[in-house]
Structure formats: structure tokens, C-alpha cells
Amino acid sequence: MQLIQRFAADLAALWPGGGRLALAVSGGPDSLALLLLAHRALPGQVAAATVDHGLRTESAAEAAQVAAICGDLGVPHHTLTVTVAAGNLQTAARAARYAALAEWMQLHDLAALSTAHHADDQAETLLLRLNRASGVAGLAGVRARSAVPGTRLPLLRPLLGWRRAELGAVVAEAGQLAADDPSNRDDRFDRARLRKALAGADWLDILALAQSAAHLADADAALDWAAAREWAEQVERTAMGLTYRPQAPRAVALRVLARIITELDGEAPRGSGVARLFDTLLARQPGSIGGLVARALPGGWSFAKAPQRRS
DSSP, rough: OOOOOEEEEEHHHOOOOOOOOEEEESSHHHHHHHHHHHHHHHTTTTEEEEEOOSSSSSHHHHHHHHHHHHHHTTEEEEEEEOOOSSSHHHHHHHHHEEEEEEHHHHHTOEEEEOOOEEEEEEEHHHHHHHTTTTTHHHOOOOEEEOOOSSSOEEEEEEETTHHHHHHHHHHTTTTTTOEEEEEEEETTSHHHHHHHHTTTTTTSOHHHHHHHHHHHHHHHHHHHHHHHHHHHHHHEEOSSSEOOOOOOHHHHHHHHHHHHHHHHHHHHHHHHHHHHHHHHHTOOOOETTTTTTEEETTTEEEEEEEEOOOO
């Protein structure tokens, strides 16, 4: 009962409004714990969906297993089958997943979506990205409340203060058997190796690491706010493209620069490329990135499409 009350309090802090709650349930121990906790905390007010990306042979059976558990609980369930676009598999799968969930929510009048991200997820992601020299945007953890991508639907993560072991215990106590993804133990994957290393590092405070990721998310949001203001005050459209008169610190100016490149070139640039272009322009040298050319002018920096070569 204490766990149910704890979950209800965590959820209420994020979502004081009413309405039916949508749950993204893959069948793994974390999302299965979310299902069990939400069902007990909000009886009759939750619905669940499992997104089948079709990327693993076991995915259809796992979705059927979740449907059976939901049937036993009396929780409405839908399996959403999606096609993942070519390219970056992880990014494409995420986009397809949230698009399908948003459509399902709108069809069934569901007010908010909850996912099972927890403290261990936050800590692992932070450490992995620290090891790759990520900046603030990369180090920022997921926020406890945001929006389903591409919509205004609330996206809630009420388990960010919970440990993976606690969620596993919820599932075990309910007598349920969660789906097992062997990739979680496959040493070919960085996260799996890190997870094994963390299991033996009892001197690390996972909840504190997760909180640090949350603080970095706040810093990331502050930088976005500052970059939006810098854009409004210092970026001007010209006949050829855009002119930027940088006034903000480097971290903010880099975000403005990335937005300029994305808007003119149509693709989001890599952070390392943006940083190199920034340093080039700061040295008053011309530069290029993607299909753009950039020049340092007396009053700022100009950005325009590179002239097409004649064949």
C-alpha cells in the first residue's frame, strides 16, 4: 500500500488535473511495474498500449503477453504496429512510437501519457554521454513532465525517483513475469556494459546522479530560453540568407548558430561542426557547413546558401 501511495503522490505532483491516463507498456519489468502501480492508484482511469516496431521476432508475443495481463487487470489495451523509417534506427523508432501513441490517445480521449523512465535510466544515460564528451544538451536528463513529441499532450515520467530494483520487486510481488530483452545483457552494447559495471559500484549514488541529470535539464531549458531571445534580438533576414550579430556567451551563440544552419540548410548539424564554424568565424575567417557559406562581416556574421556549381 505504501508503494501505491508513493506512486500516486509522485504522479499527482506532475499531473494535478483529471482525465484518463495512457500508459506506454512494452512488457519489460519497468513498464510492467508502471502498469501495476497506475492500475492500483487510478482504478478504472488508465489504458495501456504496446508499440510493436517489428524489429525483433519476439515483439509480437511480448505485446500479446501485455494484452493478456491487461485483460486480467481489466485495463483496456491496444497493440500499435508501426513501420520504422530507414536511417538512424533508434531515432526513427522513437519518432514512430510517439506518433502512434499520440494518435491512439486522441482516438480514445486519453489526457496524458506516462512512460516508465526511472532513476537508473537517467544515471546510465548521463554517464554514457559524459564518456562521449557531450555538452549540456546531451547530458540533460529527460524531464519529469514534458510533451509528447509533435503534440501538446502531457508526457509524464512519475518513476524518475524510483530505482530499477524497486520496480522489479513490484512485478515480482504481483506474481507477473516480465518480458526479457537479451540486449540488456549483451556486452556489444555500451549501456549493457555500463549497467554491469554500476552493479558493482555501490559507492555511486544513482539517485544523486539522476538528480544531476535533472539539474542539467533545467540548465538546458535555460540555454534554450536565452538562445530564443538572442535570435529575436540579434538575427536578421537578408536577401541572401541570415545575419547574426552575436552578443551572448558561447554556449548560447552555438545554439543560435545551430538554428541558423538548420533553417537555411534543412538539416540539424552536428555539434562539433557548429563549434568549428563558430571558432572559424570568431577568428574572422570564412567558413562552410553543409550547403552553407558563412562570412565574418564588420557588423556580424552572414549565412547563405553556397552557390551551385555549373556542370
